[in-house]
Amino acid sequence: MDRIEAMRAFVAVVNEGTFTRAADRLDTSPQLVSKYVSQLEAHLGVRLLNRTTRRTHLTEAGTHYHQRAQQVLADIDDMENQLGNLQTQAQGLLRISAPVSFAIRHMAPLLSEFQKAHPAVGIDLQLNDRKVDILEEGFDIALRIGHLKNSSLIAKRLAPVRLVLCASPDYLKQHGTPQSPEELSHHRYLQYSYMDIGPGHPLQKWLQTQGRKSDGSMISNNGDVLVESAIAGAGVALQPTFIAGDAIKDGKLQVILPEYEPQPMALYAVYAHRQLLASKVRGFIDFVDGFFGKTPYWDQF
Amino acid sequence: MDRIEAMRAFVAVVNEGTFTRAADRLDTSPQLVSKYVSQLEAHLGVRLLNRTTRRTHLTEAGTHYHQRAQQVLADIDDMENQLGNLQTQAQGLLRISAPVSFAIRHMAPLLSEFQKAHPAVGIDLQLNDRKVDILEEGFDIALRIGHLKNSSLIAKRLAPVRLVLCASPDYLKQHGTPQSPEELSHHRYLQYSYMDIGPGHPLQKWLQTQGRKSDGSMISNNGDVLVESAIAGAGVALQPTFIAGDAIKDGKLQVILPEYEPQPMALYAVYAHRQLLASKVRGFIDFVDGFFGKTPYWDQF
DNA sequence: TTTATTATCAACTTTATATTGATAATCAGA
């Protein structure tokens, strides 16, 4: 027995006066209403209604139960409506984790446009370059850059992320512009801590050997710093275009060995499940999907 | 799906932290708990829990739902407990309808002893000689005297009700003591309005003919009055011993034609149903049953 | 890596549900 339905049946009988009219109102048969009320009485161990074939009368217990049951049913309905609204109206707080450098440069317009479209959604944007556990830390969505390993999470590809080797024109004038990967060995590498372009790539060997040097080399876990260093002529950086794009466009950096550009990575939105997704999450995914286009503005140089 | 059980499962999972422990607490299988929560989510159209194999985390919707669901469940439990107590503890107001003359003479000690045994039960005693509709008028029990027609009501026999023909010794001295029904025709009958001893009885004919006379006859719907009149020597009365008993014992009235005494009627407790009887009603029925014994005290003359 | 724990799935058995038709009780009006 679904006790909630049974309670609804009982309350309907009391309010409508007869089993038949209650059945009409609940879109069911009088037999079923009768059964429901009987089961409810059996469950409670109390007679709620004195019924003849022509009329029904509440017992003392029934009077008490009716009052409170009505309240409980109203509570449940209210609760479910509230959840329904939460669901359809896209409201609540959307917690997003995003990579530091990307977020600083490119997320402000995205978020402000999203909030224009969904005014009831609050946003909590946390910048992290480590791989957060979105469930454990309570994130709705994490934006990630890289080649994703398969996991139980859903990943939606949002934009390509090109990596380019680049250095300042001044630096290249001084040290020469490499024409092949081998010539790179004479250059200083501005290394990003978590860089991984995959094994087998022509540049891979250079990246690894440079990383091991300790003579005046530079490592950072922040791409902006490395790009700024490259602009200042400190060496060669392998960085995504969403960081280096502006400097390239302005002529402050020059792309080298473009024919050896690694396979592009991608920006992903990662979230926990596909079904019964809160609409604030659904809405954000849909919104950000296609926002940057196939060739994002930062790649237009 | 029983939504209440599903809510209980969800709340247990949240409070216990895992599906398995929740299942332990609810004495069921983790599979079932999982199913319940899934169904609840499907019903609500919202994901309530983000779950991995190792841990569960509430969603925003889940947090809201958990709070309110806990409240609703507590409400329901409280409501049912209250009804349970009402049921087991015999409390509430017991509404009784009883015949006027009987109640006046014999119910006070019964009721006061009953209330000693069940202090939480209040009594509303309404005196009526008409046949009340106990459901329509909201009575729990009606005491009735007579031969009951079968109906949908339950009738429990409580005591025999003997009818005796009687008159005052003075009256009999003046008019003679009848030795056969035929001799009654010379006597004045103090008639009770609703008297019916059934067809075929030797006295039946006399009762009917006397009732039609209009010369100084006496009719009342109250037996006390008729008995008082008989004591005063106004005529012969056919009245129950619970009214006339005292006067007979005191010698103020004399029984005549005892060998023609009608088949005894009975005092009945009439109530609406056998199952799920409120315990105040059950308690009263049990209490009054046997209270008067096989030969009630008013018949001991 | 291996082992243990956990949530969920899938298939099945058992139980409950809802539907239909029938019945007894009651009321209204003739």
Next chain:
DNA sequence: TCTGATTATCAATATAAAGTTGATAATAAA
């Protein structure tokens, strides 16, 4: 008083759901 209409409930059956068991994938800890 009788007939027809209304009403609650019963009984039987077809359908759907619940609950059970064993298996699987994912994760955490050893």
